[in-house]
Amino acid sequence: MSEALAGVPAPPPGKPPRAASSVVLFRKAEKGAEVFWLKREKTLAFAGGFYAFPGGKIDAADAAIVVAGAQGDEAARMVAAARELFEETGVLIARGTEQLSQAELDADRKALLDKQTTFAALLKARGLTLEAAPFHKLGRWVTPEFVPGRFDAQFYLVEAPPQMNAVVWPGELSYGAWVKPLDALAQWSTGKALLHPPNLFALQVMAEFSSLENARSTLASPSHCQDFIAQRIEFQKGIRLFPMKSPTLPPATHTNCYVLGNGELLIVDPGTHLEEESQRLLSLLQGLKSEGLKPVAIVLTHHHGDHLGGVDALRAALKLPLWCHALTAERVPWPPDRLLHDGELLELKGSPAMRFKVLHTPGHAVGHVCLVEEQSNAVIAGDMVSGVSTIVIDPPEGNMVQYLEQLRRLKALPAGTLYPAHGQPSPEGVDKLEELLTHRAWREAKVFDALNTAPQSIDTLVKKAYDDVASVVWPIAERNTLAILIKLVDEGRARQDGERYAKL
Numbered sequence: 001m002s003e004a005l006a007g008v009p010a011p012p013p014g015k016p017p018r019a020a021s022s023v024v025l026f027r028k029a030e031k032g033a034e035v036f037w038l039k040r041e042k043t044l045a046f047a048g049g050f051y052a053f054p055g056g057k058i059d060a061a062d063a064a065i066v067v068a069g070a071q072g073d074e075a076a077r078m079v080a081a082a083r084e085l086f087e088e089t090g091v092l093i094a095r096g097t098e099q100l101s102q103a104e105l106d107a108d109r110k111a112l113l114d115k116q117t118t119f120a121a122l123l124k125a126r127g128l129t130l131e132a133a134p135f136h137k138l139g140r141w142v143t144p145e146f147v148p149g150r151f152d153a154q155f156y157l158v159e160a161p162p163q164m165n166a167v168v169w170p171g172e173l174s175y176g177a178w179v180k181p182l183d184a185l186a187q188w189s190t191g192k193a194l195l196h197p198p199n200l201f202a203l204q205v206m207a208e209f210s211s212l213e214n215a216r217s218t219l220a221s222p223s224h225c226q227d228f229i230a231q232r233i234e235f236q237k238g239i240r241l242f243p244m245k246s247p248t249l250p251p252a253t254h255t256n257c258y259v260l261g262n263g264e265l266l267i268v269d270p271g272t273h274l275e276e277e278s279q280r281l282l283s284l285l286q287g288l289k290s291e292g293l294k295p296v297a298i299v300l301t302h303h304h305g306d307h308l309g310g311v312d313a314l315r316a317a318l319k320l321p322l323w324c325h326a327l328t329a330e331r332v333p334w335p336p337d338r339l340l341h342d343g344e345l346l347e348l349k350g351s352p353a354m355r356f357k358v359l360h361t362p363g364h365a366v367g368h369v370c371l372v373e374e375q376s377n378a379v380i381a382g383d384m385v386s387g388v389s390t391i392v393i394d395p396p397e398g399n400m401v402q403y404l405e406q407l408r409r410l411k412a413l414p415a416g417t418l419y420p421a422h423g424q425p426s427p428e429g430v431d432k433l434e435e436l437l438t439h440r441a442w443r444e445a446k447v448f449d450a451l452n453t454a455p456q457s458i459d460t461l462v463k464k465a466y467d468d469v470a471s472v473v474w475p476i477a478e479r480n481t482l483a484i485l486i487k488l489v490d491e492g493r494a495r496q497d498g499e500r501y502a503k504l
Contacts, residue, residue, distance in 0.1 A: 068132060094130050141198040157212070157219060379418050
């Protein structure tokens with residue numbers, strides 16, 4: 001991604017969130033409770049590679065199934081909760097299931113997943129009835145706007161029947177197990193298990209489990225929520241993502257500001273000039289300060305406008321110093337208070353303390369830096385990667401050779417979770433970087449194949465090399481194509497004739 005380019009239309013308005021349900025399945029333990037969590041396959045568009053609880057969107061057919069004790073939308077959400085729970089774990093919460101053998105449950109689950117039956121037909125064939133009583137209504141959570149696929153999810157707390165086994169089958173899920181909430185939170189703390197806010201909140205509450213009623217009461221009132229949307233997003237401990245509406249390239253609509261640390265805090269890329277967005281960020285920081293955390297500096301990954309638009313407001317309010325690379329310092333309107341150098345460590349006091357290694361990663365921007373968290377190798381990646389589209393390499397500053405070199409450097413770390421400036425994180429960093437390198441090589445091959453011995457203009461080449469994307473993207477594609485052509489000329493594989501290019 002990059003800051004907005006002339007001629008590129010704004011993205012269309014986002015679709016409304018889809019109604020969904022999620023189930024915190026628990027069982028009582030000797031001390032407290034255990035919950036059944038699962039890991040979503042890394043290839044899934046929404047929350048791929050994250051840990052979560054069973055759940056999914058409401059199907060049209062769910063509204064037709066009767067639930068004793070519930071009606072309308074509430075009943076449909078409970079049906080979706082029961083159906084998704086059965087599909088993803090094999091646990092079927094319905095009156096009459098105690099009469100079914102494990103073999104019968106497995107057969108019904110397989111038939112449902114293979115679309116050989118419907119949930120309604122399954123319930124009818126087995127003489128089962130859904131009831132509202134086992135589904136204890138908890139908080140409602142709506143996915144923030146910066147995520148392309150959004151959900152309006154009702155959460156339920158459900159106690160697992162003692163006679164049923166919870167098992168994940170391969171497919172959209174890669175793992176599932178009973179876990180003590182404190183053990184799950186320990187994995188979150190070290191970056192081994194990424195959690196969206198509702199799942200983190202549920203684990204924090206269930207770690208203090210004393211009774212179903214106490215847990216239900218606390219879970220029904222999520223903290224740090226406004227209009228059901230989480231105002232704090234901490235996918236792993238000490239790395240807070242704060243999406244801000246910004247003038248960036250579509251399909252992105254936000255720039256991710258990051259607030260790093262567990263005591264001393266770095267604010268990375270406050271990327272918008274919009275006053276209301278800056279006020280939201282200041283409100284978050286004031287809340288953290290009231291909890292004993294202290295902002296110590298603003299860090300810029302690079303100089304593009306969609307990464308630094310809120311610097312003035314933040315400096316005026318908090319009098320914070322500005323840190324950036326020397327080549328970024330030459331391109332911003334403020335004299336930096338500290339120049340960042342490749343390889344240096346930024347140490348943040350806190351509980352626990354955190355250390356971030358600075359990597360100078362030119363290619364997208366000459367002064368671009370990434371910050372690598374020492375314990376987990378999580379990368380605050382700026383515009384080295386994107387969670388919503390392709391990074392623009394815009395000559396003369398953009399350099400494709402340098403950019404590819406830095407992608408390979410991040411891969412060799414090896415990178416943990418990649419936290420981009422736009423879109424969602426990628427938990428499997430090495431795999432994501434390999435995917436990006438493969439895609440870049442494929443696109444370069446398409447540009448090279450589009451060349452012939454007679455010189456052609458860039459717009460002609462774009463129509464051939466980007467025939468797989470909508471024409472609205474072509475103004476952006478022209479910049480990437482130029483970066484590829486410069487690389488091919490430097491390698492002696494193509495030649496330039498004025499503003500036209502030909503194959504050698």
